[in-house]
Amino acid sequence: MHIGLFIPCYIDQFYPQVGIATLELLEKQGLRVSYPLEQTCCGQPMANSGFEHLTADCSKNFIRNFERFDYIVCPSGSCALHIKEHVHDDQSEEKAVSIRKRVYELTEFLTDVIQLKSLSAKFPHRVGLHQSCHGLRGLHLAQMSELVAPKYSKPEQLLKLVDGLELIQLDRQDECCGFGGTFSVFEEAVSVKMGQDRMADHLKNGAEYITGADMSCLMHLEGLLKRDNSSMNVIHIAEILNSKA
């Protein structure tokens, strides 16, 4: 099994520690992992702004970088979902279709593909889990609060394997944080208010850390927490799962 590590562009540039934690975590499971050096971005910033027609070159570059792998693993639900739903190649669509089937978000890869049952990780803190929308409602990483259906949560399942970690309960278990890509800039007021409300929910319920499977949501929340001089921090789920025992 050869895994292609897909590190979203903003993680590569701003949060290298999340990429490192993801790589080390996968390597600890005895997996063969490579990071293709010419990768850039999934194309979502353009597509969600209505410019999907400008993503063809991004898609081609993605396929070129990742077609040789058995699995493509990404520490972001949103970017993984974008590849799953929107990567096309007008010259060889069958390659795009095959790529779309092989891409996995990190936590679902750990619970569903390699079926991780134990971890030697320790994180003795009270943690709130932010369910990012694309991972939740797009990839179904957990049961959605709107549906009448049995409960489950893949990120929670993994966090429960971590020593000392106390998962707090939120008042609103899966409300959007308001990041929304370019929404965060073009609808600044509502975006900020949504983020502040998420922050308040975690704070009220005693979280020391907000974690999640999408660094973009956490980047937005981190920006608000820092402006607020809050003692609460954000941390990507890969960093917790990769923490030393």
Next chain:
Amino acid sequence: MQQHQTHAELAEQFNRDINRVNWHDQTLWMVREKRDKAAQQVPDWEQLRETASQIKNHTLAHLHAYLLEFEQQALANGIQVHWAADAEEHNRIVHRIIQEHGVDRIVKSKSMLTEECGLNEYLLQQGIEVVDTDLGERIVQLAGEPPSHIVLPCIHWKKEEIGELFHQHLGTPKGNADPDFLTRAARAHLREHFMMRRVAITGVNFAVAETGEFVVCTNEGNADLGAQLADVHIACMGIEKIIPKRNHLGVFLRLLARSATGQPITTYSSHFKKPGPGKALHIVLVDNGRSTRLGSDDFRNALKCIRCGACFNTCPVYRRSGGHSYHTAIAGPIGSILAPALDMEKHADLPFASTLCGSCTNVCPVKIDIHQQLYTWRQVLIKNGHASSTKKAGIQLTGMVLSKPWLFRVSGKVARWIMRTFPGLMNNRFNPWTKQRELPMPPKQSFRDWYVNNRSHD
């Protein structure tokens, strides 16, 4: 250019009063929670949604036949049937019927279709006074505002403000904001109008092709009171309100009120089948862009909407921006996918007033893929030139940088260096990101740099 303020501008104004935003958000979240509780009590809820969705899909696939069947049955029942191609024709037909009865005042129960067609304003211009009899609608009418929510028209009004409004318009004592008292005052005020009016307009929730009857759902009984006391009842409906059989109501009536307010069913589900003795019953079937939508694979299934408003209540953006920020008769997520079809220029901002979180799609009782349609509308709008030149240039540049790996690496490195060296360049009040947020601290090394130094690579 747009003639009115955009959703983002209006939402920013709404957010200046933080207490009001909190109150608005919490009030509507409470409705969402009631909906969840009601749904959880129906074990086969998801099956019910699927069934409703399939009945609607089937109906839309055979809409022509079901509309003709409905017309035939309604005519046989003694209902007078009118067809309107657009809002203007609908308004003219309603006006003509009112004129024929020599009336200049009418009562109307809640109908989103008449809001969509701008009927009140039209009739007012023709010298006809319309009294809205739904309590919430009457409140916004007295205030000179459009509804801000399709099920809860005055949800943006606090009870103290309603007390003041009633004091001004209905002469209730100043400072009395007791909801029971105010409701009684409104009832007395509306009863006078009910007794005096010879023509009543209602909306339609469901029209049954098999029987030629239609069903109107209210909690206040105002549709019944209006229609039963008047000599002439005019019911206005969009052509998508048809359902094939009466027993399909067993699916839709179970879903409608639970999704809307968390009630098991509306207080009144009134069936109208034929005019009373000596009375007239008219029905106006309105297209207004619906058959064009029917021809669109991407947007057809928005015609399944039963106007429950569940997508409003769950929408984190709607709850924090208020209905009026959508500047359209039907606000919220569903309004954002309906309105651009009616006027793309005017409503080009609405599909962007969303984070694409997808909660709307999950609560929708007829499974409309609302957030997918928001995404698709964005593509359509941009292709039709509805993007500012700066946004267009910015996205084009981003697209170019991200499609060339070397350029991405160089620009990333330069950008991080600039951010570290001259933080004030990006971190200022003209940057919407940093107005209320900090930027991430850019590291010296990207992940790729680290990888090249720490792992063997091919």
